[in-house]
Amino acid sequence: MKILVTGGCGFIGSAVVRLAVARGHQVVNVDALTYAGRLENVAEVAGNPLYRFEQADIRDRAAMERLFVAHAPDAVMHLAAESHVDRSIDGPGAFVGTNITGTYNMLEAARAHWLRSGRAEAFRFHHISTDEVYGSLGREGLFTEDTPYDPRSPYSASKAASDHLARAWFHTYGLPVVLTNCSNNYGPFHFPEKLIPKAILNALQGKTIPVYGQGENVRDWLYVEDHADALLLAVEKGVPGRSYNVGGYNERRNIDLVHAICDLLDVRRPRAQGRYRDFIAFVPDRPGHDARYAIDPARISRxxxxxPSVTVEEGLEKTVNWYLANEGWWRPLLAVEGVGTRVGVV
Structure with a gap:
């Protein structure tokens, strides 16, 4: 299968690219290389004849049209997105432009390609989204594919809008669209503005590890390589018009997650004095911070x-070990604007 992957130099996208090439798929990686898109994330496949990189922005409709004509993919896996909630609070316009207008451009370019191919039955447009579109859960219950949308941040609102566009292109035009909504990802190559890598790297630098509120917010954690496996399965076997929730069965409070990271670092790289937990500091909560996310992945399983194959304990150990072994990857990223400082304050 020839797969056009958008955002393939990002965290989740690069995991998809690496796994797809390893499984023998041809991959065309389309990425604008914004601050979180790194060519280093796909360096291991860069010389593979199955792999091709195209630097292009999904907001550029003409560029997307050219890429579909040039490469004639059998499927699209659309991952390109602005994804950091805190940055969406500071600059929502970028999220509207990329996540909504960019998705519209991709759908239209894909539809034109699909029509040129004679409405190929095997073609798929796989739109990858987030559980954040569902809003916030109480102490009980799980998000299912039938949970009403209730986004609370500019990021989740823009992703909800893109989901609605993808469904509309299926119902109105017949474009063979498959959707997936995932829980929080973590693992290697995670950009250091997100909770887990920020906790690891701040601890290693002897800096404060900021935790919102009292750390009571709950997330379901999904190891990124498990997610990549689910995404390839969905693009290969997913039913057009169907959506699939992807979760890790790994609910944890943020504070428990940070404690676990600190405890792993105490073993892997002990401090001369004290424990890494000493760096934890509670900070004022961000606006509209959802209390709990939890995914029911029964449909994709059934x-x-x-x-999922990795528990959060196993995944955290893998992740901590990766960051300890790959300082050459993360050290330059500490200079990127917004990394290491708090954003999303109103």
Missing amino acids: ELGWK
């Missing part, structure tokens, strides 16, 4: 046969 219909496509997927299930």
Whole structure:
């Protein structure tokens, strides 16, 4: 299968690219290389004849049209997005432009390609989204594919809008669209503005590890390589018009997650004095911070046969070990604007 992957130099996208090439798929990686898109993330496949990189912005409709004509993909995996909630509070316009207008451009370019191919039955447009579109849960319950949308941040609102566009292109035009909504990802190559890598790297630098509120917010954590496996399964076997929730069965409070990271670092790289937990500091909560996310992945398990393979304890150990072994990757990123400082304050 020839797959056009948008955002393939980002965190989740690069995991998809690496796994797809390893499984023998041809991959065209389309990425604008904004601050979080790094060519280093796909360096291991850069010389593979199955791989091709195209630097282009999904907000550029003409460029997307040219890429579809040039490469004639069998499927699209659309991951390109602005994704950091805090940055969406400071600058929502970028999220509207990329996540909504960019998705519209991709759908239209894909539809034109699909029509040129004679409405190929096997073609798929796989739109990858987030559980944040569902809003916030109480102490009980799980998000299912039938949960009403209730986004609370500019980021989640823009992703909800893109989901609605993808569904509309299926119902109105017949474009073979498959959707997935995932829980929080973590693992290697995670950009250091997000909670887990920020906690690891701040601890290693002897800096404060900021935790919002009292750290009571709950997330379901999904190891990124498990997610990549689910995404490839969905693009290969997913039913057009169907959506699939992808979760890790790994709910944890933020404070418990940070404690676990600190405890791993105490073993892997002990401090001369004290423990890494000493760096934890509670900071004022961000606006509209959802209390709890939890995904029910029963549909993708039942219909496509997927299930996560990594527990959060195993995944955190893998992740901490990766950051300890790859300082050459993360050290330059500390100079990127917004990394290491708090954003999203109103």
